[in-house]
Amino acid sequence: xxxxxxxxxxxxxxxxxxxKLSPPDDAGAEAHLKLALMLDTGFAEARLALGKLYLRxxxxxxxxxxxxxxxxxxxxxxxxxxxxxxxxxxxxxxxEAKAMADKFEELSKAQKQQSENERRDILRRLANVRF
Numbered sequence: 001x002x003x004x005x006x007x008x009x010x011x012x013x014x015x016x017x018x019x020k021l022s023p024p025d026d027a028g029a030e031a032h033l034k035l036a037l038m039l040d041t042g043f044a045e046a047r048l049a050l051g052k053l054y055l056r057x058x059x060x061x062x063x064x065x066x067x068x069x070x071x072x073x074x075x076x077x078x079x080x081x082x083x084x085x086x087x088x089x090x091x092x093x094x095x096e097a098k099a100m101a102d103k104f105e106e107l108s109k110a111q112k113q114q115s116e117n118e119r120r121d122i123l124r125r126l127a128n129v130r131f
Contacts, residue, residue: 011036012046019053026057044074048083055087063087078107 015032018025030053036046047070054063064087070080081104088097 008036008040008043008046011039012043012049015046015049015053019049026053029053042073044070044077044080047073048077048080051080051083051087055083055090060087060091064091076107078104078111081107 011032015029015036018029018032030050033046033050033053036043037050040046047066051063051066051070054060054066064084067080067084067087070077071084074080081100085097085100085104088094088100
């Protein structure tokens with residue numbers, strides 16, 4: 001178990017489980033997310049979960065800080081822009097909220113198109129396979 005205790009993914013998964021309890025254990029989830037990020041500062045999904053937790057617990061400045069850091073690390077993580085638009089809306093930062101919502105929509109469409117192109121390519125290749 002010692003190796004698991006040092007795993008950022010383990011802490012991330014524990015935080016997800018704690019956040020889904022009824023009622024959620026936000027303090028426990030936050031502690032595990034912070035441990036995950038101490039072990040792997042580039043773990044974007046853990047940082048996103050921490051930003052969402054801060055948003056859910058109305059710590060908007062901290063939420064914005066975490067989510068803005070993700071945009072610097074991984075500008076193609078679509079969900080980040082949606083969450084940032086929510087934070088900025090609650091902070092009454094209307095223009096920034098709209099910009100993030102627009103970026104979310106743009107990236108979502110691009111990813112859907114890419115998925116569709118990949119699906120078509122697979123179907124085209126399968127059509128040429130003889131069984």
